[in-house]
Amino acid sequence: MTMRTCSAVVLFSIALAACSQRARPTAPMQTDRIAISAVDSQPGLTTYASGNATDVQTTPRGGVLLAGGGTDSDDAMRWLLAQGGSQRGGGYGDVVVLRASGADGYHSMLMGLGANSVRSFVITSISAANSDAVRRAIATAEVVFIAGGDQSRYVNFWSGTQLQEAVNTRVADGYPIGGTSAGLAVLSPFVYAAFNVSSTSAKTLASPYDSSVTITNALFRVPVLTNLITDSHFVVRNRMGRLVTFLARLQQDGRASAPRGIGIDEKSAVGVTNAGMATVFGAGNGAYLLSVTSGATRVCAANTPLTLTPVTTVRVPVGQQFDLTSWTAPNSTAYTLSATNGLLTSSHGAIY
Numbered sequence: 001m002t003m004r005t006c007s008a009v010v011l012f013s014i015a016l017a018a019c020s021q022r023a024r025p026t027a028p029m030q031t032d033r034i035a036i037s038a039v040d041s042q043p044g045l046t047t048y049a050s051g052n053a054t055d056v057q058t059t060p061r062g063g064v065l066l067a068g069g070g071t072d073s074d075d076a077m078r079w080l081l082a083q084g085g086s087q088r089g090g091g092y093g094d095v096v097v098l099r100a101s102g103a104d105g106y107h108s109m110l111m112g113l114g115a116n117s118v119r120s121f122v123i124t125s126i127s128a129a130n131s132d133a134v135r136r137a138i139a140t141a142e143v144v145f146i147a148g149g150d151q152s153r154y155v156n157f158w159s160g161t162q163l164q165e166a167v168n169t170r171v172a173d174g175y176p177i178g179g180t181s182a183g184l185a186v187l188s189p190f191v192y193a194a195f196n197v198s199s200t201s202a203k204t205l206a207s208p209y210d211s212s213v214t215i216t217n218a219l220f221r222v223p224v225l226t227n228l229i230t231d232s233h234f235v236v237r238n239r240m241g242r243l244v245t246f247l248a249r250l251q252q253d254g255r256a257s258a259p260r261g262i263g264i265d266e267k268s269a270v271g272v273t274n275a276g277m278a279t280v281f282g283a284g285n286g287a288y289l290l291s292v293t294s295g296a297t298r299v300c301a302a303n304t305p306l307t308l309t310p311v312t313t314v315r316v317p318v319g320q321q322f323d324l325t326s327w328t329a330p331n332s333t334a335y336t337l338s339a340t341n342g343l344l345t346s347s348h349g350a351i352y
Helices: 003-023 074-083 107-112 132-139 151-158 162-172 201-206 240-252
Strands: 033-042 045-052 064-067 094-099 117-123 143-146 177-180 190-192 215-217 228-231 260-264 268-272 277-282 287-291 297-299 307-316 321-323 333-340 343-346
Touching: 045 107, 045 132, 064 074, 064 260, 074 107, 074 143, 074 268, 074 277, 107 117, 117 132, 132 162, 143 162, 151 190, 162 177, 190 228, 190 240, 201 240, 201 343, 215 240, 228 240, 240 260, 240 287, 240 297, 240 307, 240 333, 240 343, 260 268, 307 321
Parallel strands: 064 177, 094 117, 094 143, 143 177, 228 260
Antiparallel strands: 033 045, 045 117, 064 268, 190 215, 260 287, 268 277, 277 321, 287 307, 297 307, 307 333, 333 343
């Protein structure tokens, strides 16, 4: 091929490509779509958004999703979206994710499951939790979800703010809420706030008034969750002993005469309807229901190993259901735990 021929071929190829580009139809501008973005709207607040900017209206079913941390379950998150109601033409409503660290980690998952839009607010100050933008987004969300992280930041940054009021109003209006790990901790009426170092079973059984045991009152009002304290990463991080200690502290401090606890393992989640019917989703070891009566034997004092017995325990595996209101769980394993001088034992050998 001569130089002249080569040049002609090149020029023809360029012209053909340009023609092809001109002939290609232009996609219509989608003014109702939000580009995934990060916007520093004010100090202490970063906003991430994706999905459809047009607000949708649904008929919500309410309820709460209690997730134990680690890998999230698609089935559990789909259940939460469905509790927020479905659009007439298919798909779900708008989701607000609240957090104090991280970014837009839930957007791809939730959009893939059919959410209309997802907005994540990373809130690291009290003033940001009083933002009108946060309040307005919560007020129009079909689902509110609280990500994992550090629950002490949630309690410190969100207590007494517009965020707290907006979430409580939305739940009272019948919309669902969910949380995982630290987000799970702040959903129950008694909140393990983790203000200091994180508690361990060994530390709390040896001394139930260890400085790591910091339990505050409710941050959010979720009516179906009463007389409860929750814990996450349960089996993986061996937290049975610390949940038993939390129950003993609630009794000893006069905050609950017969408290109950729910420990949820990593990769597991519990969806609870407004009627109290609960389903265990995901993988992992499922959920553990703990309860003590007002007549339990208890020695709970500073610098003294814990005694609390009996602690009625039920393990509810993944795929099974239980009634949160009546505290009954068919097709589950029931046994008794005893903490005696700081040693935790089980009526069926293993504590889990």
